[in-house]
Amino acid sequence: MSPDIFYVEDDPDFAFIMQYAVKEVKEDLTVGIVEDGDAAISTLQRFSDEKHRPKLILVDLNLPGMSGLDLVKKIKEMPFFKYVPVILFSTSDDTNDVKSSLESGANAFLTKPNGYNNLLTCMQSLYDFWFTQNRNVL
Template sequence: MPDIFYIEDDLDYIDIVESALTQVDQQTSLKSIDDGIIALQTLQQLADDKSLPRLVLLDWNLNGVSGLDILRKIRESQTLKQVPVVVFSTSDNPRDIHSSIEFGANAYVTKPLGYLNIISCLTSIHHFWLKTAAVVN
């Protein structure tokens, strides 16, 4: 069971996040998937195996299946709907932010520029969602 399930279609950004997360906490496991359809299938398999991630980190602007579509599927699933979803996107468009919250995202975070800022952002996400927030799984 991964602590964080990361859905992101930019392979370079996956590498950056994986590296940055090791700076935040080497014990936190991260599973990254770069394809929305495979991500949904993998999430369902994790749900079937009763090994849900503690957090889904979801890019909003994906190729093929959109972040909105993935969020909708997560929230429609009896087993997945309880997993917190943080949208992690380059977009700071108010419509994207509003739509993500309207359809059940727990938070929306705009991807920061620069490696140190990414570490700082992931530190905040990690601290809140994996250390502080009371989440039922």
């Protein structure tokens, strides 16, 4: 079974904190984490084979090996995940990164907030929009 949120993040400390923030937002929300683009593609292929999709995919911009931008392009080329929202989630706030992300097919670009309380607020907003207000075609 695929998680509700599939997160590609190479910083294990941030990934760990993210899991806690998501659980605080909604206890039964699940997060699956992989560390790089290659692992993401193979995991998503397995989800596709099993006919399971996450409700949201978060991708760090700066990943080892395949960049977050290249990963977003590959995800959007996978027919099974075409309509799954993909969000670039990065420490960057550079407008060029935002533009490149959207041109690559990302549905949104979010700058990682500083501090746990700000992360919690960010995750609550993500949940409110993508899980309760946004109407998906899936």
